[in-house]
Amino acid sequence: MSLKETVLAQVRARSPLRVMPEPPLPALTPTWADASVRRISAALDRAQQRDAGGWYVVGRSGDVPSGESITRLIAGREVALWRAADGRLHAGPGACPHMGALLERCPVAGDTVLCRWHGMALGEGRHGYREHPAYDDGVLAWVQLPTDGETPASGPRLPQRPDPETAIAAVYVGRMRCEPADVIANRLDPWHGAWFHPYAFSHLTVDESASDADRLVLDVTFRLGRTFGVPVRASFETPDSRTIVMTILDGEGTGSVVETHATPLGTDRDGAAITVLTEATIATSERLGFRLLRPAARLVRPLVVRTAAGLWRDDQDYAERRYAVRRGELGSGKDRRG
Numbered sequence: 287m288s289l290k291e292t293v294l295a296q297v298r299a300r301s302p303l304r305v306m307p308e309p310p311l312p313a314l315t316p317t318w319a320d321a322s323v324r325r326i327s328a329a330l331d332r333a334q335q336r337d338a339g340g341w342y343v344v345g346r347s348g349d350v351p352s353g354e355s356i357t358r359l360i361a362g363r364e365v366a367l368w369r370a371a372d373g374r375l376h377a378g379p380g381a382c383p384h385m386g387a388l389l390e391r392c393p394v395a396g397d398t399v400l401c402r403w404h405g406m407a408l409g410e411g412r413h414g415y416r417e418h419p420a421y422d423d424g425v426l427a428w429v430q431l432p433t434d435g436e437t438p439a440s441g442p443r444l445p446q447r448p449d450p451e452t453a454i455a456a457v458y459v460g461r462m463r464c465e466p467a468d469v470i471a472n473r474l475d476p477w478h479g480a481w482f483h484p485y486a487f488s489h490l491t492v493d494e495s496a497s498d499a500d501r502l503v504l505d506v507t508f509r510l511g512r513t514f515g516v517p518v519r520a521s522f523e524t525p526d527s528r529t530i531v532m533t534i535l536d537g538e539g540t541g542s543v544v545e546t547h548a549t550p551l552g553t554d555r556d557g558a559a560i561t562v563l564t565e566a567t568i569a570t571s572e573r574l575g576f577r578l579l580r581p582a583a584r585l586v587r588p589l590v591v592r593t594a595a596g597l598w599r600d601d602q603d604y605a606e607r608r609y610a611v612r613r614g615e616l617g618s619g620k621d622r623r624g
């Protein structure tokens with residue numbers, strides 16, 4: 287090997303970047319022929335049949351402070367969440383059994399929450415109050431609600447995540463006018479990636495031989511500008527009807543995951559469904575640079591969240607439009623005149 291080749295090989299080994307020029311629009315191959323409607327629908331149907339056991343993502347685990355309660359609307363129900371003195375997550379109905387006060391920003395005493403109207407101490411079995419099972423996985427907070435058509439499970443189905451000791455986790459939360467299935471359907475269509483988000487992805491091919499009805503495997507380049515990109519191999523799987531997970535199988539960040547959780551809130555004044563999207567990026571890497579970056583996770587998180595938010599601006603249009611078309615809402619597009 288010549289000196290030049292040796293130096294190039296070393297640079298390659300040290301950097302995940304590859305020279306992968308962004309294909310100009312005329313050279314970009316339309317992907318509609320590969321994005322089979324029937325195939326995406328079949329994958330979505332299978333995902334919808336996977337019982338989530340009544341578990342819903344509430345939000346970031348850090349959203350529930352210590353010392354006082356918060357409330358959230360989940361699947362049309364008001365839910366109160368608080369942390370006991372020992373840090374354990376608790377959840378229960380959001381309305382006080384005395385006169386119906388919303389249990390928002392109520393002080394916590396021990397493992398009970400004190401209603402802010404008249405101070406009733408509420409916790410499992412007190413004054414007829416029944417708590418909901420709750421779970422904090424270290425990144426996300428979950429609650430289990432009695433849900434029609436789902437068989438209660440002892441805990442949420444957590445996908446395989448990288449070791450928290452060596453990973454950086456960042457969570458993006460967005461709200462959209464659609465059903466959870468529309469969010470999952472967006473992710474079950476990876477073919478839109480390079481065409482719809484050319485600034486973010488390119489060189490995207492689904493590996494049919496490695497994919498099956500429950501798992502899509504694809505090769506894709508994450509773009510870092512017009513010239514450079516980071517090629518990876520990734521899979522998409524749906525552990526339950528409200529979750530889709532991308533796992534990096536090979537390339538930079540092998541073992542990293544992006545979990546997209548879709549939680550139904552309820553309906554707006556027009557009767558349209560509102561869904562909250564909670565997307566957790568849990569990144570890891572063997573590289574020294576990443577290990578050095580870990581102590582600065584606080585600075586890295588906003589960048590990861592900003593990237594997710596940018597992609598979801600487009601994908602929100604996709605999911606909301608899909609919902610609007612299904613509802614027969616003609617004229618739901620944005621008229622940009624004037």
Ligand code: FES
Nearest residue numbers: 382384385401404
């Ligand atoms: S409404 Fe809660 S104690 Fe009265």
Ligand SMILES: [Fe+2]
Nearest residue numbers: 478479483601
């Ligand atoms: Fe997308």
